[in-house]
Amino acid sequence: MIAIVGGGLAGCLLACFLTRRGEEVVLYERRADPRAAGAERGRSINLALSERGLDALRRVDLVADVLAGALPMRGRMIHPVEGETGFQPYSADGTRAINSISRAALNDILLDAAGKSARIVFEHRLTRLDPESGEMRFDTPGGEVHATADVVLGADGAGSAVRGQLLRVGATTESLDFLDYGYKELTIPARAGEFALDPGALHIWPRGRSMMIALPNPDRSFTATLFWPTSGTAGFASLSSPAAVERYFAEHYPDVVPLIPDLVEDYQLNPVGLLGTVRCTSWQSGRAGLIGDAAHAIVPFYGQGANCAFEDVVVLDRCLTEAGGDWARALPLFEAGRRADTEAIARMALANFVEMRDKVASPVFRLGQRIEHSLERLLPGRYVSRYELVSFSTVPYAQVGRRVRRQHGAVAGAGAVAALAVAGVARKLRR
């Protein structure tokens, strides 16, 4: 029996892939069934689902169900403090889109799919694991429960208890790099039954050191997320009174104030979430392995955490095939093949925060983006932007940076050759 700890995005999809291989799977989830319980206040989280996630879902025939509840976003809509909004398409031809979907809705679809072939046990919080024997202990409403599995896969998110147990026995070490930034959600409700903003875009209010984004929901509302410093004058801690909240938004986000009738209440009641990067030296030991955020949580600024977790499932499935179903070989293969990719997306996600909160508003950035899109049209398939490689392809993350550098080198080289040719023709004409 294979035990998966964590019935979130990665755990449920993994259950679908493993039962398809004929494995017997039990999925242990700490929460009550969320399909009955509903979401926590201020923790709705919409995800931007893109090609890597879709590719994984396609393999188990779930992509149509998922996209039925998603809204395509073909570019960024930039909201300056003053003046007109500006739309920046994500792809050269303007047709490619990332998809806004609520994490809860996605989880529900995956729980339904996993429940068809795996046993799902809710309200079981893993508290103890022996990675060598596969013995597990869970806290449940009815008291402590013991179970044993041939393989235990930790898909239990950034604060993983399975990772904690690998740490306890000295099988791994971890580093948790928290940003000095947190996030808080606000809701932009529908206005007279219609979207208050363009639903075909991911909206960004770049404000230098901080920003707000908003993604559309099928009920015609938007979920807005503030990414602000946790302390300091422009941070969450500085706005302690309703008047201070109103003043700050009127000054920095003036176009949003009329769109959020419950601004002060939302701001004061909704929690501030933490943002950080998790790294650990080993993802597996004995019968236990880690996958998704449990192995490598990243900051959300490239919209890739869930996409990456889904791609992990595809890679682990491929490793199992290569290892002839032998888990003792498949888990090390998975770690060896996947680590460089997850490290690459962790770095790109951090770098994208600076791009989103600051650079997207600058004329230099917009010019650069227009040049990139022209090159993509001029050299189809040979020049592809970093954003497209990450969001609209399954090129391994670790190859993206190398490919972008090679393309830049080739373009610079072609530019130099063209300049020399022009100079040569000019010299001949002068003679």
Ligand SMILES: Cc1cc2nc3c(=O)[nH]c(=O)nc-3n(C[C@H](O)[C@H](O)[C@H](O)COP(=O)(O)OP(=O)(O)OC[C@H]3O[C@@H](n4cnc5c(N)ncnc54)[C@H](O)[C@@H]3O)c2cc1C
């Ligand atoms: C603000 C924000 C915005 C984001 N935006 C995007 C985006 O646009 N695109 C994108 O791809 N990703 C995005 N992400 C990241 C994405 O949410 C995560 O990468 C993804 O949810 C990881 O999936 P997972 O299954 O590994 O972990 P999780 O989804 O965290 O699931 C872990 C599961 O394990 C359960 N669990 C935890 N501990 C135990 C235990 N001890 N015993 C049993 N069960 C346990 C939890 O209850 C949960 O169900 C965003 C994240 C945040 C915070």
